[in-house]
Amino acid sequence: MTQLNVAAERHLLGTKGMSAEDITSILDRAAYWEQYPVKLANHLQGRFVANMFFENSTRTRFSFEVAEKRLGAEVLNFAAAVSSVQKGESIYDTVKTLESMGIDAGVIRMKPNGLLAELAEKVKVPLINAGDGSNEHPTQALLDLYTMRKHFGHLRGLSVSIVGDIQHSRVARSNLWALQTMGAKVSFCAPPSMQAPELAAYAPYITMDEAIKADVVMMLRVQLERHEENVFKSTADYREAYGLTAARESAMAPHAIIMHPAPVNRDVEIDDALVECERSKIFAQMSHGVPIRMAVLERALS
Structure with a gap:
């Protein structure tokens, strides 16, 4: 299986098309983490996760960051002023730049609809949709x-x-x-x-x-x-x-x-x-x- 195919299976771009089994497994695993006895685990130790927010967010960004740190991941935060990212290409360039630096996954929020699916086809790391336009917020x-x-x-x-x-x-x-x-x-x-x-x-x-x-x-x-x-x-x-x-x-x-x-x-x-x-x-x-x-x-x- 190619690296792109592996990433495709682990993207979370939306709930549309997700199976009941996949949703249930995430809910069940969340129940495990909710009652986990200690705040910090080392499940993702040594993994680098980039939070790429091309649109303002408070709750979602902090929630992801707390989740990443609780799992022991190394966290990179990239926040772009909305005005600084006018073209889809510049979002793509940012993601590709972070990918080339060795991130293991990207959490991404953006204004354009439909761009995330295109991005996901072009990168080798799993992407998690933290809200894209008026499309999805899985x-x-x-x-x-x-x-x-x-x-x-x-x-x-x-x-x-x-x-x-x-x-x-x-x-x-x-x-x-x-x-x-x-x-x-x-x-x-x-x-x-x-x-x-x-x-x-x-x-x-x-x-x-x-x-x-x-x-x-x-x-x-x-x-x-x-x-x-x-x-x-x-x-x-x-x-x-x-x-x-x-x-x-x-x-x-x-x-x-x-x-x-x-x-x-x-x-x-x-x-x-x-x-x-x-x-x-x-x-x-x-x-x-x-x-x-x-x-x-x-x-x-x-």
Whole structure:
């Protein structure tokens, strides 16, 4: 088997096309790492991992870095100002430069859609997608699935509503593909201007009243300024129409949970009082990011 073929098997570019077995093995391994008795392991000692962030990130980058250091890897951080990387070639050149210096894996976040798959075909080291444009964010979806499975004990048969800016959301896409593969039922809820019509064939668009009846209500961060034809005059208008308010939360099923990939716009897509309420899993999701990314890094470098 060639070096490129070996790398291809260990890339994590998206959840689309991943098998249920592969997803389950990552979730199971994350459970192992979550209860691991010591903070530092030497599983990836002597391996070099480069974090290449061509787009700003706080939680994802730190989560990967903690995961890498917990596994004993040597960590290289490369952060490019968005303005300094205008062309796909310069991203390619950066990855090839780090590869030529001897990195063993790369974690990469970038703005362009579709470029990551091209890059992965041209490099000999495994690449992990830390978010590419509005395409995918696989480790976020995996930590979301992990959170759901840990709470409910299973994923098959769960109903999950994803509410907000579906059009721009890589989190919505990665969750859609992974949840459907694992047998969950996904629905979207979004204003017409924030819908992604190409996804309607995979998950129905429902009303907010219907969305809050799900087992899992996942709110997405909303940036009204991203929409030229915005029907909402203010964030208060958006909250009134599509926010998870205290009144809507009181209509949720007793067993249902609230999720959000963060960062959270408090009192816009979700009321401030609900961010840390009993049924909220928002900070639990963040804590699960480290064991999930440990499992993903281990898979890439095993």
